[in-house]
Amino acid sequence: MGSALQIANKNIGVLIFLLLSTALTTTDASIHIYQNQLFNEVGNAYLLPGGSEGLAASLSSDNSVTDGRSFIRFENITFWRTQDTADEHSDMEHSTGLIQAVIFEAADRNNIGGSAYGGQRSICCTPDLAKLEGCKQGEVIRIPSATDINWPIVLNIQFGGNYLSTSMENAEVPITKTGMYNLFFIACDLKLKGTVMSGKTVWKNPDGYLPGRMAPLMKFYVYMAIAYLLLSAIWFSQYMRFWKDILQLQHCITAVIGLGLFEMILWYLDYANFNNTGMRPVVITTWVVTVGAIRKTLSRLLILSVSMGYGVVRPTLGGITSKVLLLGITYFLASELLDITEYVGTINDISGRARLFLVLPDAFLDAFLILWIFTSLSKTLEQLQAKRISVKLDLYRKFSNALAVAVIASVAWITYEVYFKATDPFNERWQSAWIITAFWDILSFVLLCVICYLWAPSQSSQRYAYSEDVGEEFDDEEAQSLTRGQSDGDVSLVKQERKNGSAGVSDEEDDSEEDKRE
16 A cells, blocks of 8 residues: 555656646647638628737747747638629729728727717718818728827728739737737728638737636646645545545545546646647537536535535435436536536637626526525534534534635625626736636635545544434433433432331331330
């Protein structure tokens, strides 16, 4: 057993080293692919969103290298207009349709478009706005940024003659300022209705492909994997040492720890692959999300089962097993749907308000679970108090205190998250947005550590197990005091009987003496 533990500890040490070393390696850029995407009518323009990401400023100005540089690059961008639109022009005409690629920072969003006489805001320059603001009619209204007159960036792509398609020259826009950047392809010519686009854009952060909001999470998952490794090493050493005394509940805890470690490693690998390739394969991310949903579901069912006294005051969950399983399946589906929507195939930084609607079903189920957990926990505490099992009662009081702290922290964080998302619709605080996701993983891990501490495998594990023996109803000290009281009572009664017996004998002797005298 000792040699096996030494080998396991060495393997864990090697894995920690590999995770730390790979966390420090980064590569090159984020890829947005467009496949025959249609322009949509917005106001007085036709518009196609090209992407939205947080980008950090370049660390190097040398264009011959990619490491340390930040940019947005256009590759193989091609536009197709309808046949009817192309037929309206002759092959001798030079410019027969304009499409503009517009890049702007979220802070400069009001620098695109304008309004005449305080009316409805227009993206494209109208005759009235041309007179008032001096913009060029038929083009996007651009107001220079207060911090850099070269921004927002506007790139022009022209259709020629009666050609159906036109291609954009490969171009690269360097990013010299950290911010949330947005890309839109805009057509102000109403005749370009029905235009579609194909191609790709490469968004480069100094450290790799990952969007700004997601980049810090890659290293975070490395540290979380290390934390789970350390917890696993401690737990499994005790688990193997006291194998014969293991409770059914401790088997469940072992499964949750293993799933947690597996999930953290998978998340890191998913992010590392994204950072290396710029792409997020649907199959890989779906697998990661599914493992995470299973872990979250089992964690909640574990807490619910513990609160119900499973293995402590009741051997099984009995008739409510089907209800617990139904809740688990429902929660798994809701969590899977939320995570798939948020992560699978997603490259852009999701807007705060859009995510608010996605978390509602998950939040309602969590609220219902919390209510059920504390209701069950209250009944379990009452049972233990009535049976005077002080060892288990003390254990459950500590567990209920830890749960109360976790719920208070969750409610406070949810309030902060709602405020954070509602007040940041354009993701301008993207650099700190990763903390929202990280908090829940940290809280889940801390609560798991508390459960591991309270139900740690030991020689005395069986004293927490369910038992139908009469002695189960009393604490050892209370049972000893009651036994001492009963034995003392028995002795006193014997003594009293002996006194009464001797008193009876003396009375008989007195009576016989009186008879003799008579």
